[in-house]
Amino acid sequence: MTTTPRPACSSSRPATASSIARTGATMASSLRPIKPVEIKTQCSGTRMDPKISPGQPNFIAFINNNDLWLANLKSGEERRLTFCHKGLDNVKEDPKSAGVATFVIQEEFDRFTGYWWSPSAVEDSDGGKTLYLLYEEVDETEVEIIHVPSPALEERKADAYRYPRTGSKNPQTTLKLAQIKTDKQGKIVSVQDKELVLPFTSLFPGTEYISRAGWTTDGKYGWAVLLDRSQRRLQLVLLPPALFIPVTGDPAQRQKNLEAVPHDVQPYIFYEETTDIWINVHDIFYPFVQTSEDEFSFIWVNESKTGFSHLYKITSTLQPGCYQWSGSYEYTEGDFKCAVKEEVTLTSGEWEVLARHGSKIWVNEASKLVYFQGTRDTPLEHHLYVVSYQSPGEVVRLSKPGFSHSCSVSKNFDMFVSHYSNVSTPPCLHIYKLTGPEGDPLHMVPEFWASMMEAPGCPGDYKSPEIFDFPGKSGFQLYGMVYKPHNLQPGRKHPTVLFVYGGPQVQLVNNTFKGMKYLRLNTLASLGYAVVVIDGRGSCQRGLKFEGALKNKMGQVEIEDQVEGLQYVSERFNFVDLSRVAIHGWSYGGFLSLMGIIQRPNVFKVAIAGAPVTVWMAYDTGYTERYMDTPDNNQQGYEEGSVALHVDKLPSEPNRLLILHGFLDENVHFFHTNFLVSQIIRAGKPYQLQVYPNERHSIRCPESGEHYEIMLLHFLQQYL
Numbered sequence: 001m002t003t004t005p006r007p008a009c010s011s012s013r014p015a016t017a018s019s020i021a022r023t024g025a026t027m028a029s030s031l032r033p034i035k036p037v038e039i040k041t042q043c044s045g046t047r048m049d050p051k052i053s054p055g056q057p058n059f060i061a062f063i064n065n066n067d068l069w070l071a072n073l074k075s076g077e078e079r080r081l082t083f084c085h086k087g088l089d090n091v092k093e094d095p096k097s098a099g100v101a102t103f104v105i106q107e108e109f110d111r112f113t114g115y116w117w118s119p120s121a122v123e124d125s126d127g128g129k130t131l132y133l134l135y136e137e138v139d140e141t142e143v144e145i146i147h148v149p150s151p152a153l154e155e156r157k158a159d160a161y162r163y164p165r166t167g168s169k170n171p172q173t174t175l176k177l178a179q180i181k182t183d184k185q186g187k188i189v190s191v192q193d194k195e196l197v198l199p200f201t202s203l204f205p206g207t208e209y210i211s212r213a214g215w216t217t218d219g220k221y222g223w224a225v226l227l228d229r230s231q232r233r234l235q236l237v238l239l240p241p242a243l244f245i246p247v248t249g250d251p252a253q254r255q256k257n258l259e260a261v262p263h264d265v266q267p268y269i270f271y272e273e274t275t276d277i278w279i280n281v282h283d284i285f286y287p288f289v290q291t292s293e294d295e296f297s298f299i300w301v302n303e304s305k306t307g308f309s310h311l312y313k314i315t316s317t318l319q320p321g322c323y324q325w326s327g328s329y330e331y332t333e334g335d336f337k338c339a340v341k342e343e344v345t346l347t348s349g350e351w352e353v354l355a356r357h358g359s360k361i362w363v364n365e366a367s368k369l370v371y372f373q374g375t376r377d378t379p380l381e382h383h384l385y386v387v388s389y390q391s392p393g394e395v396v397r398l399s400k401p402g403f404s405h406s407c408s409v410s411k412n413f414d415m416f417v418s419h420y421s422n423v424s425t426p427p428c429l430h431i432y433k434l435t436g437p438e439g440d441p442l443h444m445v446p447e448f449w450a451s452m453m454e455a456p457g458c459p460g461d462y463k464s465p466e467i468f469d470f471p472g473k474s475g476f477q478l479y480g481m482v483y484k485p486h487n488l489q490p491g492r493k494h495p496t497v498l499f500v501y502g503g504p505q506v507q508l509v510n511n512t513f514k515g516m517k518y519l520r521l522n523t524l525a526s527l528g529y530a531v532v533v534i535d536g537r538g539s540c541q542r543g544l545k546f547e548g549a550l551k552n553k554m555g556q557v558e559i560e561d562q563v564e565g566l567q568y569v570s571e572r573f574n575f576v577d578l579s580r581v582a583i584h585g586w587s588y589g590g591f592l593s594l595m596g597i598i599q600r601p602n603v604f605k606v607a608i609a610g611a612p613v614t615v616w617m618a619y620d621t622g623y624t625e626r627y628m629d630t631p632d633n634n635q636q637g638y639e640e641g642s643v644a645l646h647v648d649k650l651p652s653e654p655n656r657l658l659i660l661h662g663f664l665d666e667n668v669h670f671f672h673t674n675f676l677v678s679q680i681i682r683a684g685k686p687y688q689l690q691v692y693p694n695e696r697h698s699i700r701c702p703e704s705g706e707h708y709e710i711m712l713l714h715f716l717q718q719y720l
Contacts, residue, residue, distance in 0.1 A: 055121030066097035095140040108622030133178040142169035166624040167631040174200035177244040194244035197325040236271040258326035270316040275304035277548035282355030301355040307544040311346035362409040367441040421513035424464035429453035470568040480534040483525035493577035496530040502558040503588030536561025555641035586610035594643040614644040614676040654686040655719040662695030
């Protein structure tokens with residue numbers, strides 16, 4: 001059942017201070033006092049990515065100097081678990097790491113860790129416990145080394161690191177297991193490093209990326225999400241701990257270890273997904289505890305099946321084989337693949353279940369319900385929904401319409417927190433209690449329970465943008481928003497700024513408050529500019545076909561949608577001066593700003609390009625190959641989409657192009673602007689360049705931010 005719309009920051013049944021105090025007192029009485037614990041470690045250097053063991057809370061693992069360490073918080077005992085990294089200053093001679101996600105995995109796949117604790121400890125016969133750490137081992141020997149200027153510019157040094165440029169070698173990666181045994185007192189008895197019975201590439205040929213990994217709820221299996229290099233095939237695999245054997249340098253001992261592995265121990269490829277476009281990696285995977293040895297059930301989001309991300313409850317049959325791991329195993333197509341016994345569609349339609357960028361689902365196994373976030377009502381708003389996975393059909397919205405929500409559901413499924421806003425209302429943070437008859441959990445009604453944050457007042461000169469939509473010539477309905485100039489006068493035409501991103505994974509136009517991150521756009525409107533934002537083909541939350549319009553041709557379709565949107569706005573609003581239009585964006589938006597003035601110099605009077613990708617051959621494998629394939633397979637696409645190769649089409653008039661870039665940019669390296677400028681000079685075209693010597697991909701220093709804003713405004717005022 002949906003809630004009744006009401007003002008964003010009002011509350012019909014507020015929690016009183018005394019009721020909150022009583023609740024807090026009850027909670028406090030049931031909790032022991034929490035005191036800080038000093039952890040004294042023996043290793044040197046920065047400790048990163050710490051994680052407490054769920055099965056033995058006195059143990060905490062962490063990364064130090066690209067290796068995995070373990071500390072016993074109770075005894076102070078400490079162990080180094082892996083010995084991959086040598087700790088050398090020379091990157092070339094020290095290419096291995098353990099438990100650390102590589103640059104591309106972090107940047108392009110949103111995985112920021114490289115190790116995972118098993119959820120529980122195994123009780124041993126002697127009263128001790130066995131714990132497991134599944135971790136990724138990486139060898140970057142064949143990955144190219146690049147040099148980026150050091151932040152300490154006065155030292156005239158450059159930082160060297162591995163960067164897999166599109167078409168070049170990626171890191172070699174595998175999964176390993178650290179086995180920790182303790183005695184009755186919890187003291188570490190032994191630590192053993194374990195590897196797979198066969199090389200990772202032999203078990204899973206064609207795998208290029210381990211995009212996700214973890215453990216099943218009962219700790220019976222490790223699991224991983226594997227992608228091929230083209231990112232058009234995804235495999236979900238199960239890895240039993242018995243599939244890992246002790247690492248040894250003695251071939252005879254390794255043979256004995258292999259012979260000790262039972263013949264029925266094997267990996268399972270329990271689900272596979274393929275597409276002709278690309279697979280967007282997500283975070284939605286919920287494995288159920290096994291009730292049958294030969295079946296495995298889970299909830300998963302699949303986008304490839306219908307072109308829209310939707311929930312499925314899947315049961316796969318774990319078909320056991322018989323493998324002689326000590327012999328000469330040879331891969332056969334279909335090895336380890338499991339048949340899907342049942343695939344139940346939980347949600348459907350031309351809308352999306354939110355699954356990317358850390359999105360979650362909450363599964364109530366007692367009532368057989370799944371809570372999730374999605375765009376069922378409109379692609380402009382995120383809402384919290386619930387559906388039964390036992391009897392799917394009806395999808396119930398729990399959050400109130402007219403706002404976009406980011407929600408989290410409580411562990412016992414009786415409350416949820418919503419952080420929400422709309423274009424005219426700053427964010428609120430409210431708690432809702434789910435009430436209703438116990439016999440009908442699907443139709444529980446959310447009631448306001450408490451406020452954690454009310455919306456602050458908008459700045460005095462803030463005016464929210466107006467959202468619009470129009471039918472594109474591509475056949476898709478396109479959405480945009482316009483900030484009207486604050487000093488509107490009848491018949492007066494205003495200079496216009498088209499703010500653009502336009503690339504995959506991003507949606508700019510939605511019903512959320514824009515007065516913080518995009519406050520600049522309101523400022524421009526207050527100074528007399530019309531500001532237009534359009535989500536054209538390639539942006540997300542509209543399905544794979546809409547986003548996949550960029551497949552193999554980035555830079556070739558986006559400007560068409562942007563220009564259509566400008567023309568629509570000029571027809572609907574008579575204040576837009578189409579003879580004075582600026583295009584501005586950062587990163588992919590910087591790339592499209594350049595493309596705009598190259599492809600449509602008659603439309604865009606000036607372009608202001610921030611941190612632009614100017615030649616796709618110089619960008620990384622994970623991102624570029626997902627959308628553009630490899631350079632060998634898509635030479636024309638790379639040439640058409642690289643602005644540095646089309647500088648001859650830039651305007652010959654001065655003061656029409658401004659490029660901004662951070663000199664230390666670790667994502668879009670300054671090489672892109674360096675190469676572009678060299679080509680511009682060779683072509684004899686005018687340009688202006690603003691370098692920020694101490695900034696990376698995003699401007700972080702307040703002084704640099706202030707300079708950028710002034711530089712942007714000055715350029716617009718002078719030349720638009």
